[in-house]
Amino acid sequence: MTMILTPSIFGQFFPDTFLLIPMNAFSMVFALSWLVFIFPTNWALSRFQAVWLGFQEAVLEMLFQNTSQNTAPWAGLITSVFMIIFSINVLGLFPYAFTSTSHISLTYSLGFPLWMSVNILG
Structure with a gap:
């Protein structure tokens, strides 16, 4: 990753790139790549x-401490x-x-429905 100095005052806010791809794209792909590895493909x-x-x-234990068993169908989605x-x-x-979760739109769109569903169902 190379840093290119720009003469602009706001040049520090340009997105960093790696192989001409923004680092935000790498972080989103990396963050979602765990989905490939959680599904069992072997017996062990x-x-x-x-x-x-x-x-x-651990997450389900924390979830069910605050809610009733009515939230069990939503536990996989919440986790x-x-x-x-x-x-x-x-x-x-x-x-x-x-981090893209620092944007209020992403945080609000992911967190608010989950918070509301836990409060309504719990």
């Missing part, structure tokens, strides 16, 4: 699948969206990477 679980099941059980938001936020720890 892989390490990643074991970690995913442990994470899912998946939580994992997507979590992985996108973790990518913000890399230098020069801008």
